[in-house]
Every structure is written in structure tokens, then in C-alpha cells.
Amino acid sequence: MTVSDLSDDESGWLDQQFAEVKDSVENSVVAADLADRLLATLPPEDQQALLMIDGEDASIKEVAEALRWSESKVKVRAFRARKKIREAMEKLLSYKGTTAAEQVSK
Amino acid sequence: MKDKHIIEVIDNVALANLSQTELEEVKGHARECGTCRTAFEAAQVSAVVLKQRAQVKIEPSPFFHTKVLAALRERQTVQSVPTFVRLWKSASALVSSMALATIALAVLTFVIPDPATAVTEQVASVDAAEAVIFDQLDEQLTYEQVIATIYNEEDEAR
Numbered sequence: 001m002t003v004s005d006l007s008d009d010e011s012g013w014l015d016q017q018f019a020e021v022k023d024s025v026e027n028s029v030v031a032a033d034l035a036d037r038l039l040a041t042l043p044p045e046d047q048q049a050l051l052m053i054d055g056e057d058a059s060i061k062e063v064a065e066a067l068r069w070s071e072s073k074v075k076v077r078a079f080r081a082r083k084k085i086r087e088a089m090e091k092l093l094s095y096k097g098t099t100a101a102e103q104v105s106k
Numbered sequence: 107m108k109d110k111h112i113i114e115v116i117d118n119v120a121l122a123n124l125s126q127t128e129l130e131e132v133k134g135h136a137r138e139c140g141t142c143r144t145a146f147e148a149a150q151v152s153a154v155v156l157k158q159r160a161q162v163k164i165e166p167s168p169f170f171h172t173k174v175l176a177a178l179r180e181r182q183t184v185q186s187v188p189t190f191v192r193l194w195k196s197a198s199a200l201v202s203s204m205a206l207a208t209i210a211l212a213v214l215t216f217v218i219p220d221p222a223t224a225v226t227e228q229v230a231s232v233d234a235a236e237a238v239i240f241d242q243l244d245e246q247l248t249y250e251q252v253i254a255t256i257y258n259e260e261d262e263a264r
Contacts, residue, residue: 035159055160
């Protein structure tokens with residue numbers, strides 16, 4: 001079976017799937033890059049805790065065992081990191097919202 | 107929870123770890139409170155971004171493995187060479203130059219004669235001949251014999 005055997009609909013559907021997969025991969029990379037930039041504003045210990053809990057779905061206990069920290073330390077680090085990232089993201093979103101609103105009004 | 111701000115809740119726990127009930131309460135409050143809505147939206151985007159970060163694998167460059175293995179092999183080779191050989195490798199140039207300098211000094215000192223020394227030796231040999239003659243003077247030679255010996259030597263020298 002070759003590409004020439006496909007109907008126009010099938011060929012179009014394949015193109016669309018390919019484009020979606022490509023977009024998805026590119027978006028993932030962009031998102032990861034943005035995450036890196038946001039994480040870079042945090043102390044290394046906060047980065048570790050947040051990435052393990054929010055990124056990799058690790059439990060507080062698992063992180064505490066892996067990093068040899070107390071569970072309280074893990075909770076505090078993750079809380080601080082999450083708060084900072086959320087606040088930074090709020091600023092970014094509000095800026096984007098303002099820019100978009102300005103573009104609409106123009 | 108409708109009247110209570112939910113910012114602390116969303117900062118305290120990962121959104122994925124909120125129970126269905128908690129999530130519904132958070133969403134309910136966010137619908138009515140602008141500040142918390144903004145915070146909730148930011149928390150959602152942050153959660154997505156962090157998930158993507160954890161999923162994206164950072165692949166090393168294709169040559170990374172080769173470079174690491176080459177570095178390891180080099181390190182093992184260096185460690186297997188005896189200490190004396192390693193020291194010799196690093197100091198051989200210095201030791202060789204010192205040895206050459208010593209040999210050159212020895213050649214200059216013992217093989218090539220110093221002109222001043224040669225003259226002194228000649229003088230010394232003349233002195234030695236006279237000394238032999240004069241040492242024997244009192245005991246074995248008469249004055250006439252001494253004069254005759256000196257003149258004979260001078261004639262032979264000519």
C-alpha cells in the first residue's frame with residue numbers, strides 16, 4: 001500500500017493527524033521550556049520538590065525518602081515553590097490578557 | 107468554602123491531588139471571586155506546564171556516550187600507569203636538560219684544558235726539574251756538576 005492508494009479523505013485525515021502530533025510535540029517542548037524558565041527563579045531545593053510532586057505525581061512521603069528530607073520540609077518547599085510559580089504565571093497571564101484586550105480594541 | 111478564598115488551598119496541594127469534592131468547591135468559589143479565579147487559572151496553567159516539563163525527556167547529544175566512554179578509558183589508562191612513569195613523563199624534560207648541562211660542565215672541566223692551567227703546569231714542571239737538581243745538590247752533586255747539568259739541559263733544549 002502506498003500513498004497513491006489512499007483516497008483524498010484518507011490522505012487529508014493523515015495529514016491532519018501528522019500536523020496535530022507535530023503541534024503537540026512542539027507545544028510540549030515550548031511548555032517545558034517555559035517551565036524551565038519559571039523554575040529557574042526558584043532555589044534548587046524548591047525546584048526539586050515541585051517537579052517531583054506536581055510534575056511526576058510523587059507523594060510527599062516518596063519525595064521525603066528520595067531526597068532524605070523530613071516530610072514537613074518537603075511540604076514547605078513545595079508550597080513556597082507552587083505559590084511563586086502561580087504568582088509568576090498570574091503576572092504573565094494578566095499581561096497576555098491586557099495585550100490581547102488592547103489588540104481587540106484596536 | 108464558597109465564602110472562603112481558595113488561594114491557600116491551591117498553593118498547598120497540587121491540583122491533581124485535590125479530591126473531586128475539593129475541586130468542585132474550588133471551582134465554585136472561583137466562579138464568584140475574581141481574585142481566586144485568576145489564581146486558579148494560573149495554577150491550572152502552571153500545573154500543565156510542570157507536567158509537560160516532567161514528561162519531556164532531555165536527550166543527550168548523540169556523541170555524549172562516546173565522549174563519556176572515551177574520557178573513562180583515558181582516566182583508567184592514566185591510573186594504570188605506575189606513579190614513577192607518570193612522574194618521569196612530566197619531569198623528563200627537566201631531568202634531561204639538567205643531565206646535559208652536567209655532562210657539558212664535565213667535558214669543559216676535564217677534557218678541554220684551561221690555558222692558564224697549562225702555563226702553570228709548565229712552570230711547575232720546570233720548577234720540579236730544578237727542585238730535583240737542587241734537592242740532590244748538597245748530598246750528591248758538587249757545584250761544578252750542578253753548573254754542568256744546567257748548561258747541558260739548556261744545550262739539549264736548544
